[in-house]
Amino acid sequence: MFFDTDCGGVVHNIAYLRMIETCRTRLATQMGMDLPKMMSTKIFPVVVRTEIDYHSPAKLGDKLIIQGHLEKLERARFWCSFVMHREQQEKPLISCKQALAIVKMPEGRPQRIPKEWHEQ
Secondary structure, X not given: OHHHEXXXXXXXXXXXXXXXXHHHHHHHHHOOOOHHHHHHHOEEEEEEEEEXXXXXXXXXXXXXXXXXXXXXXXXXXXXXXXXXXXXXXXXXXXXXXXXXEEEEOOOOXXXXXXXXXXXX
């Protein structure tokens, strides 16, 4: 989108985070944590760390593909990885890893990773 870019048509770094957020929300749905369930249980994944490597800039008009994967499960934390590339190109534009905690709100208490995640 035009609002994702600077005057030179290069995608802003913050726009990548928004796109990753969208991908992560879809990944959470596949893992059984859709938005209605999170709202009813008051248990949410909370980002505690983000690492992004910028390999090549995306530009206005690029059609982007973002792939997200569950990488690692711990007791109360899990890691997801994301790779973004242009449609029909394999060269990554960015790669990202995020650590997330499962948190019960409004108490802010960490929760264990759901056992069904370990069975997938």
